[in-house]
Amino acid sequence: MALSTEETGRLVALLGAQADRVTSRWTEIVTSSLRGRLSQAELRRQVQDLHSAIITTGEQGDFDLSADNAAELRAALSELSRGRARQGFSATETSISVFALKDVLAELVQESDGKGALHDYVAFAKLVDEMGLFTFDSFVRTRESLIADQAEQLLELSTPVVKLWEGVVAVPLVGTLDSARAQVVMERLLQTLVDTSSPYAIIDITGVPAVDTQVAQHILKTVVAARLMGADCIISGIRPQIAQTIVALGIEFGDIATKASLADALRHVLRLTGVETARRQPRRDA
Amino acid sequence: MERVPILKIGDILLVSIQLDMSDQTAVQLQEDLAERIVATGCHGVIIDITALDIVDSFVGRMLSTIASISRVLDAETVVAGMRPAVAITLVELGLSLNGIRTALNVERGMELIAAARADELDHQLDDDPDVETATP
Amino acid sequence: MTAGIDLGHPQAQAIRSDEDVVRVRQLVRAVAVAVKLSLVDQTKVVTAASELARNTLVYGGGGAVEVTIVDNGRRKGVRIVFADSGPGIPDLDLALTDGYTTGGGLGLGLSGARRLVDEFGIETSAATGTRITVTKWSR
Numbered sequence: 001m002a003l004s005t006e007e008t009g010r011l012v013a014l015l016g017a018q019a020d021r022v023t024s025r026w027t028e029i030v031t032s033s034l035r036g037r038l039s040q041a042e043l044r045r046q047v048q049d050l051h052s053a054i055i056t057t058g059e060q061g062d063f064d065l066s067a068d069n070a071a072e073l074r075a076a077l078s079e080l081s082r083g084r085a086r087q088g089f090s091a092t093e094t095s096i097s098v099f100a101l102k103d104v105l106a107e108l109v110q111e112s113d114g115k116g117a118l119h120d121y122v123a124f125a126k127l128v129d130e131m132g133l134f135t136f137d138s139f140v141r142t143r144e145s146l147i148a149d150q151a152e153q154l155l156e157l158s159t160p161v162v163k164l165w166e167g168v169v170a171v172p173l174v175g176t177l178d179s180a181r182a183q184v185v186m187e188r189l190l191q192t193l194v195d196t197s198s199p200y201a202i203i204d205i206t207g208v209p210a211v212d213t214q215v216a217q218h219i220l221k222t223v224v225a226a227r228l229m230g231a232d233c234i235i236s237g238i239r240p241q242i243a244q245t246i247v248a249l250g251i252e253f254g255d256i257a258t259k260a261s262l263a264d265a266l267r268h269v270l271r272l273t274g275v276e277t278a279r280r281q282p283r284r285d286a
Numbered sequence: 287m288e289r290v291p292i293l294k295i296g297d298i299l300l301v302s303i304q305l306d307m308s309d310q311t312a313v314q315l316q317e318d319l320a321e322r323i324v325a326t327g328c329h330g331v332i333i334d335i336t337a338l339d340i341v342d343s344f345v346g347r348m349l350s351t352i353a354s355i356s357r358v359l360d361a362e363t364v365v366a367g368m369r370p371a372v373a374i375t376l377v378e379l380g381l382s383l384n385g386i387r388t389a390l391n392v393e394r395g396m397e398l399i400a401a402a403r404a405d406e407l408d409h410q411l412d413d414d415p416d417v418e419t420a421t422p
Numbered sequence: 423m424t425a426g427i428d429l430g431h432p433q434a435q436a437i438r439s440d441e442d443v444v445r446v447r448q449l450v451r452a453v454a455v456a457v458k459l460s461l462v463d464q465t466k467v468v469t470a471a472s473e474l475a476r477n478t479l480v481y482g483g484g485g486a487v488e489v490t491i492v493d494n495g496r497r498k499g500v501r502i503v504f505a506d507s508g509p510g511i512p513d514l515d516l517a518l519t520d521g522y523t524t525g526g527g528l529g530l531g532l533s534g535a536r537r538l539v540d541e542f543g544i545e546t547s548a549a550t551g552t553r554i555t556v557t558k559w560s561r
Contacts, residue, residue, distance in 0.1 A: 180561075187462060190370035197390050225373035230366065230388035230395075306447060308440035309476070340447065340465055342472040343531060371465040379469060379534035380520055 002064035007123050012058035014108050015051065022104055023047050029100040034093055046083075046097065049076050065130050077131060078138045085142035094139045098132045159185045161192040168200045168269050169193065170262065172237075174207030182218035189222060193231045200273070201226055202265045206237030216251040223256050234258070236265035290315045292322050298330040298399060299323065299361075300392065304337045312348045319352055323359045330399035331356050334392050336367030346381045353386045362402050363387065366395035432490040437478045437504075446475040446487050450502060453489050457498040459560050467500055467558040470535040474504045474554055477531050482506025482552055492557060499540070499559035507551035514546060 003011060015022050027044045034043070053073040060069035077098065084094040102125055109121045159181065161171045171189050175181075189201055203219060205211065223233040236259040238246070246253070259265040287310055293300045299322055301315065319331065333349065335341065341349075353363040366389040368376075376383070387402075389395035433453065435446050450471040454464040471487075478485045485506030492501045511517045520533045536542040541557040 183462075186374065187370060190373060194370060194390060197394065199390060199394065221374075221377045224382060225370070225377045228373040228376055228383060228388055229368045229370065230364075230390045230398075306444050308444050310440045339451070340469045340472060342469050342476075343534060344472075344476060369465075371462045374462050375465045375469050375538065378466065378537050379473075380537070381534070 008058045008063040025104050030097045033096045077135050081135045081139040082142045095132045098135050102128045167198045169198045170202040172204045177215045186222045199231045200269045201233045203235050204237040204262045211242050234265045236262045299328045300332050302334040323361050329361050331363045332395040333365050364389050364395040366392050432488050435487050438484045443475045453500050466538040470538040473531040473535040478504045478506045482508030497559045501557045504554045510546040510548045
């Protein structure tokens with residue numbers, strides 16, 4: 001969808017002739033729609049950027065949003081929607097910054113009242129629609145990448161692997177273990193075993209709300225993989241109701257050591273590695 | 287065809303696999319190792335696979351066979367340095383390498399062999415049958 | 423390693439010997455790196471390719487492999503086609519069972535490889551041989 005050379009010329013003339021008035025009116029409409037959530041000065045700057053990008057595009061050739069001469073305009077629109085998406089504005093609030101131009105154009109065309117005014121307005125309005133849709137698209141893209149980033153961060157946050165003792169690492173699992181998370185946890189744990197040269201890992205499931213066959217599968221696979229690498233895993237933090245589910249579902253943990261608490265698991269590992277104090281101390285206290 | 291070198295360090299044979307082995311190379315390694323165990327009288331074999339970026343069922347089977355052969359020849363085999371991605375893949379593939387001892391790295395592997403050796407000597411003294419290590 | 427490979431086109435590799443199986447692994451690895459599979463997924467697809475290439479050699483009497491980059495709009499992936507003109511697989515269900523083998527292996531080649539990839543297709547007949555197509559998508 002492109003404007004003809006004549007239409008482009010008239011658009012540039014229309015917007016260029018009264019540049020100040022156009023941007024002021026445009027800013028006014030946008031400001032009222034956003035109800036003061038962005039400062040007038042900031043909005044005016046954005047509107048001026050768009051305005052000058054439109055003029056530049058028109059001066060360099062026929063107006064076509066997908067053509068080379070519109071690169072600057074596309075960049076300006078993308079930047080606008082990226083900014084709005086990051087600041088938490090809705091899609092409507094974002095695209096209205098572009099659609100406001102239609103109102104301005106309507107007023108200008110009406111004033112000029114020349115021959116073919118209606119024809120011009122329809123052509124210009126189509127162009128503004130196209131710009132609006134472009135804005136909308138890049139708004140959605142930005143939001144999607146924001147969501148993906150956040151999901152990744154959440155994944156990172158929720159799966160720490162900590163070193164408990166020389167040669168002992170622990171991974172406290174918190175929250176629901178879906179397949180993607182289980183995979184991340186598994187890889188992170190195994191990599192930490194290599195990096196720290198730790199032959200023991202404790203998988204603590206105190207914070208896991210429910211254990212079903214799938215979660216159990218993931219844990220079992222991790223344990224088997226760790227064994228292949230030369231490390232042993234202990235599962236701790238099995239709450240009573242989880243123990244019941246495990247038995248009810250017929251999940252076999254085989255010869256994998258399971259302990260009620262992280263402390264028990266650590267004590268078990270320390271005993272295996274021959275650390276004496278860990279074994280005697282609690283008995284004397286008891 | 288390339289051959290995997292076998293190094294003798296003290297009482298241990300060290301095989302560090304550094305190349306993407308063809309099946310033939312793997313079979314050759316199996317034969318070479320058996321000969322070297324007998325020739326040197328070593329009681330420990332460490333196969334370092336730190337550099338291997340995959341272990342498929344053929345190599346997995348070779349590792350199992352080497353472990354069995356060396357056991358017959360009174361030598362302990364430890365596979366050391368398997369990468370996490372390789373371990374995860376082997377689990378998915380369904381290969382559990384039963385009967386093979388594993389260690390995180392060559393150093394740990396040497397400790398494991400020394401410990402196993404000490405255990406065995408103890409066994410010969412007091413004949414306690416159960417103390418095999420936790421890592422199968 | 424990717425330098426010498428033009429990844430815009432499907433990459434073909436004959437499977438006639440042990441060394442060719444190694445080449446298949448290296449080729450699949452290069453393509454898997456190019457489509458940015460995670461390290462674990464690279465390892466899985468290369469391992470699957472190794473199993474299937476060996477099957478092609480041992481049971482199919484040799485054949486060829488073709489590696490292509492695929493794109494479904496959202497994700498990229500590696501597609502590998504193994505083709506041989508061997509005797510085909512008489513009982514497919516049985517061949518896909520863990521532990522079943524006629525070649526003295528562990529019987530994990532076909533069934534294991536299927537678990538390592540996202541898509542697994544197999545066409546086999548005594549007349550035309552066996553054609554296995556596997557795909558692994560990036561996450």
